[in-house]
Amino acid sequence: MNVPIGVIPTILGAAVAVGCYAIFVPQSSLMCPVTWRGRRDGPPRVAITFDDGPWPAGTGPILDTLRDLACPATFFVIGANAARWPELVARMHAEGHSVGNHSYDHPHMGVFRRGRYWMDQLRRTDSAIVAAGVPRPTLFRPPIGHKTVRLAMALRATGQRAVTWSRRAADGIPTSTDRILARIVPRARAGDIIVLHDGLEPRAIARPAPRDVSPTVRAVRPMVEGLRARGLAIVPLEELIGVPVGG
DSSP states (O other), X not given: OOOOXXXXXXXHHHHHHHHHHHHHOTTOOSSSOEEOBOXXXXXXXXXXXXXXXXXXXXXXXXXXXXXXXXXXXXEEEOHXXXXXXXXXXXXXXXTTOEEEEOOSSOOSXXXXXXXXXXXXXXXXXXXXXXXXXXXOXXXXXXXXXXXXXXXXXXXXXXXXXXXXXXXXXXXXXXXXXXXXXXXXXXXXXXXXXXXXXXSOOHHHHTSSSOXXXXXXXXXXXXXXXXXXXXXXXXXXXXXXXXXXXXX
């Protein structure tokens, strides 16, 4: 089959666009099966999830607020942080929250790594979670939502499923409580998986001035109350998507 030379750039451009969508868009399942929201029929429900913990400055106060509000959540923990603060992982589980895998050290360039690397990331994090007395997680959240075929192969080998999100607080960067609330409370819809950040990546923790997580901490109570006032029930992630989180 002869392809006109003038068409080749268009074909290559389309291939690059599809590849970028498959890898970098959190909701894409082209590289890897992904759950990014729950069912939207039935009673209006959402699930709240947190990434990058545990981190004492964020996780502890957030757990206090969730306990006071009797609100369930799922924490996708970084293995290196879980190994450093296992008592916070144990507390998540003891207080009725679910714990998922978020890689061992949250690599930003994981799209270039091989399957053996991802197996190590998954298994080391699972081990840190189990060592804290928590069931081995069945759900994995890809760092930054990026996915590759090699990651998909590692997930198949471990029997874990990728879960991303449909609504994000954008609090992984410096922000304010008001901005977090404006992104979540009026915009949330039935079936949404909401993501916030209770912690920091290991490389960020090592910096002289780690990012302040207090805007997220302060946002949790008004966010939960605001969502409930809109008639949205906050349910465990496993209930929203119909997949067990740990076992």
